[in-house]
Amino acid sequence: MASPVPMKHIDREDLYTNLEARIQYLHSFLDFSSSTLHRVAFKDEVNGVTLTMHPDDIEALISGAKYIKALVPAVVNIVYRKLLQYDITARAFTTKNTTQGGDVGEALHEDSPQIVHRKMFLRAYLNKLCSDPSKMEFWEYLDKVGMMHVGLGRKHPLHIEYVHLGTCLGFIQDIMTEAILSHPRLHMYRKIALVKALNKVIWIQNDFMAKWHVREADEFGLLETDVVIEKEGYLHGKKILDDKLMADASAGLPAPNKSQCPFATSLPIPSPLRTSIEVDGEESSVPIPESPKVEVEGR
Numbered sequence: 001m002a003s004p005v006p007m008k009h010i011d012r013e014d015l016y017t018n019l020e021a022r023i024q025y026l027h028s029f030l031d032f033s034s035s036t037l038h039r040v041a042f043k044d045e046v047n048g049v050t051l052t053m054h055p056d057d058i059e060a061l062i063s064g065a066k067y068i069k070a071l072v073p074a075v076v077n078i079v080y081r082k083l084l085q086y087d088i089t090a091r092a093f094t095t096k097n098t099t100q101g102g103d104v105g106e107a108l109h110e111d112s113p114q115i116v117h118r119k120m121f122l123r124a125y126l127n128k129l130c131s132d133p134s135k136m137e138f139w140e141y142l143d144k145v146g147m148m149h150v151g152l153g154r155k156h157p158l159h160i161e162y163v164h165l166g167t168c169l170g171f172i173q174d175i176m177t178e179a180i181l182s183h184p185r186l187h188m189y190r191k192i193a194l195v196k197a198l199n200k201v202i203w204i205q206n207d208f209m210a211k212w213h214v215r216e217a218d219e220f221g222l223l224e225t226d227v228v229i230e231k232e233g234y235l236h237g238k239k240i241l242d243d244k245l246m247a248d249a250s251a252g253l254p255a256p257n258k259s260q261c262p263f264a265t266s267l268p269i270p271s272p273l274r275t276s277i278e279v280d281g282e283e284s285s286v287p288i289p290e291s292p293k294v295e296v297e298g299r
Contacts, residue, residue: 016211016220023139026207030200033057033134057197058134064194065130067186071179072126076119078175079168080110089164093118097159121232124241126172129201139204141240146208148232155229162213166206173202 008028014021027033033056083089087104093114095102109115125145131138144153149165151157180186180195233241
């Protein structure tokens with residue numbers, strides 16, 4: 001009879017006051033990078049043998065980075081089309097607060113300067129997910145993303161309620177999962193390893209969103225700690241989203257061409273329902289939702 005796994009002690013206060021302890025708990029619970037705990041058998045169609053793989057989450061993310069990065073431009077466009085379908089999320093781009101009412105206005109669309117500006121930051125953020133998750137800096141930035149959405153750490157506070165953040169992460173997860181699993185040439189064991197690893201990262205990001213929004217463990221004074229206001233894309237004074245897109249966003253944007261999507265050159269749309277993504281000559285596709293229709297009361 002196998003010996004029972006010894007019970008680990010988790011200090012409740014540490015989960016709310018020590019980010020590294022919280023990350024260690026999440027990694028342990030989700031078996032993040034625990035390659036020895038998950039053995040997955042795959043059929044080698046070429047040699048007719050069964051392979052036992054030990055997928056490592058960090059290795060899967062690093063080796064699969066080029067596939068994720070290839071999806072980013074399409075994912076960004078799809079996400080913002082979705083956000084502009086609802087007045088409560090569209091309004092946040094002008095009010096920076098989903099609790100405030102008011103008129104969305106007909107001028108807000110995919111080519112609006114503030115939407116193009118936000119697309120650049122989402123694109124840089126998703127590219128950040130392709131960096132090295134073995135570094136603490138990676139997880140610190142994800143935690144900061146959660147903090148920034150409760151009005152902290154920004155010169156111009158941003159208040160986005162958790163329901164919108166959680167469902168947006170779920171939407172991103174759904175798009176990426178389908179796109180990766182639909183890749184025509186990537187071996188199935190690599191698809192599964194990449195999807196599993198990416199989903200764990202997204203769920204840890206979701207936890208960091210909830211950490212700053214959900215009112216629990218108030219006795220530890222999470223929101224009472226001193227928060228340093230920094231530029232978006234920075235952590236501890238260091239530029240984290242080291243991307244040309246960030247430089248473009250910081251420098252300001254030229255007036256958008258109303259006749260063309262700003263990402264049209266990187267996102268060909270062959271049909272109204274799907275768009276193709278090509279990596280190393282291998283084509284995959286992701287779904288494209290219908291064009292957004294924002295209904296404004298009284299208009």
